[in-house]
Amino acid sequence: MNETPAPQRSVLGLALRHAHLRAARFFAQELEPLDLENHHAGILLHICRLGMQTQRQLVDSMGVDKSMMVRTLDALEARGLVRREAHPTDRRAHAIVATNAGRAMFDQVAAAIRRTEERMTACFTPEERELFHSMVVRFAYAPADEEGLIKPETPRT
Amino acid sequence: MNETPAPQRSVLGLALRHAHLRAARFFAQELEPLDLENHHAGILLHICRLGMQTQRQLVDSMGVDKSMMVRTLDALEARGLVRREAHPTDRRAHAIVATNAGRAMFDQVAAAIRRTEERMTACFTPEERELFHSMVVRFAYAPADEEGLIKPETPRT
DNA sequence: TATTGTTATACTCTATAACTATA
DNA sequence: TATAGTTATAGAGTATAACAATA
Numbered sequence: 001m002n003e004t005p006a007p008q009r010s011v012l013g014l015a016l017r018h019a020h021l022r023a024a025r026f027f028a029q030e031l032e033p034l035d036l037e038n039h040h041a042g043i044l045l046h047i048c049r050l051g052m053q054t055q056r057q058l059v060d061s062m063g064v065d066k067s068m069m070v071r072t073l074d075a076l077e078a079r080g081l082v083r084r085e086a087h088p089t090d091r092r093a094h095a096i097v098a099t100n101a102g103r104a105m106f107d108q109v110a111a112a113i114r115r116t117e118e119r120m121t122a123c124f125t126p127e128e129r130e131l132f133h134s135m136v137v138r139f140a141y142a143p144a145d146e147e148g149l150i151k152p153e154t155p156r157t
Numbered sequence: 158m159n160e161t162p163a164p165q166r167s168v169l170g171l172a173l174r175h176a177h178l179r180a181a182r183f184f185a186q187e188l189e190p191l192d193l194e195n196h197h198a199g200i201l202l203h204i205c206r207l208g209m210q211t212q213r214q215l216v217d218s219m220g221v222d223k224s225m226m227v228r229t230l231d232a233l234e235a236r237g238l239v240r241r242e243a244h245p246t247d248r249r250a251h252a253i254v255a256t257n258a259g260r261a262m263f264d265q266v267a268a269a270i271r272r273t274e275e276r277m278t279a280c281f282t283p284e285e286r287e288l289f290h291s292m293v294v295r296f297a298y299a300p301a302d303e304e305g306l307i308k309p310e311t312p313r314t
Numbered sequence: 315t316a317t318t319g320t321t322a323t324a325c326t327c328t329a330t331a332a333c334t335a336t337a
Numbered sequence: 338t339a340t341a342g343t344t345a346t347a348g349a350g351t352a353t354a355a356c357a358a359t360a
Contacts, residue, residue, distance in 0.1 A: 004294075005203060006207065007206045007207065008297075008298070009294050009298070011270055011274075012180065012274050012277070012278070012290050012293065013180045013184050013273065013274075015293045016176055016177045016180045016297075017180075017181070018297040018298065019176075019177070019296050019297035020173045020174055020176070020177035021220055022296075022297060023169065023170045023173045023174075024170065026170075027170050042171060045168065046164055049163065050162060050163065055342065056340080056342085061162045061164075061165065063174075063175060064327085064328085065328060065329065065330090066341080066342070066343090067329085067330090067343075067344075070343060087341090090336080090340090090341075091336060091337085091341095092334095092335065092337065092340070092342070093341055094341080116170065117168075121169070121296075123295055124292075128292070131288075131292070132292045132296065133169050133172070135285070135288070135289045135292070136172045136173055136176050136293075137166050137172045138280055138281075139176050139277070139278075139280065139289065140165075140172045140175040141161040141165070141166070141175065212318070212319065213317085213319085221350080222351060222352065222353090223318080224319090224320075224321075224322090224351090224353090225350070225351075225352095227319070227320060244318095247318080247359080247360075248358080248359060248360085249317070249318040249319070249358065249360065250318055250319080251318080251319075
């Protein structure tokens with residue numbers, strides 16, 4: 001994959017696909033010594049940064065199916081990194097929290113994220129890097145209406 | 158997915174993942190009337206823009222496995238959109254070309270791509286749109302300085 | 315000996331639906 | 338009635354390896 005076929009440069013969707021694949025592979029490389037999958041790290045990130053999360057919240061955050069989330073959390077719980085606790089107000093829901101081991105692992109995940117982003121954005125100047133990041137976020141999370149159209153700018157104030 | 162968890166805004170990889178998912182879903186919506194999958198459209202794009210391609214070239218372009226490419230081309234050939242022909246110089250290889258129906262379908266794919274990109278980049282000004290596109294391409298296909306970074310193993314003995 | 319394409323296999327991910335226990 | 342989580346299943350995608358024909 002050393003060449004860049006012209007169609008890929010002209011089609012944004014293909015470029016985004018390869019950008020994501022590249023980012024995911026970089027991250028997987030950094031996570032390899034920790035024996036963690038990318039989505040495991042993502043879950044750890046969410047519960048360590050946001051505190052207790054329900055499985056539903058994690059499903060929404062990660063954009064995966066709830067049945068997948070069950071299995072992923074089973075694996076994380078089996079490794080002693082997270083725990084399903086009783087939710088304080090909703091007896092249907094689980095409160096997913098990080099264990100001490102999970103928090104310790106997250107410190108390493110955070111370091112892996114930093115290394116990954118530094119490796120990935122080496123082709124940018126620091127200013128471009130910030131700009132790129134903010135534009136990707138805007139693109140990824142811009143509000144959309146029923147037809148899927150992204151509404152014009154709603155600049156965060 | 159109406160809210161944007163803070164971790165996703167701060168982690169480039171997660172934002173890229175959602176950006177790609179969003180783009181892929183927009184494109185899939187536009188392709189639905191054509192009864193085409195995203196990767197089918199990608200292959201059609203490559204052989205219509207670049208001319209005859211070997212399966213190996215398509216594998217490299219699309220970043221999928223060669224065994225997957227066999228099945229995908231089987232489906233496209235069954236629909237009469239592409240044809241495997243004898244390669245002019247390499248008797249091992251197939252020359253994948255578009256049929257007349259394939260070229261006609263590609264015209265519709267090209268229109269779907271245009272609509273998709275217009276819908277997706279509605280949150281940007283025309284200048285930002287160009288900038289974003291060029292930065293994604295740079296990021297996705299930046300030259301392989303990364304190859305050195307890929308191998309963290311420098312075991313001291 | 316290496317490469318192109320094919321086949322086979324196993325594993326993961328996705329998508330769906332049914333089910334329970336709660337709300 | 339709707340929601341949170343679980344379980345089951347089928348289909349698609351990914352990753353490997355073995356293989357035949359050819360380079």
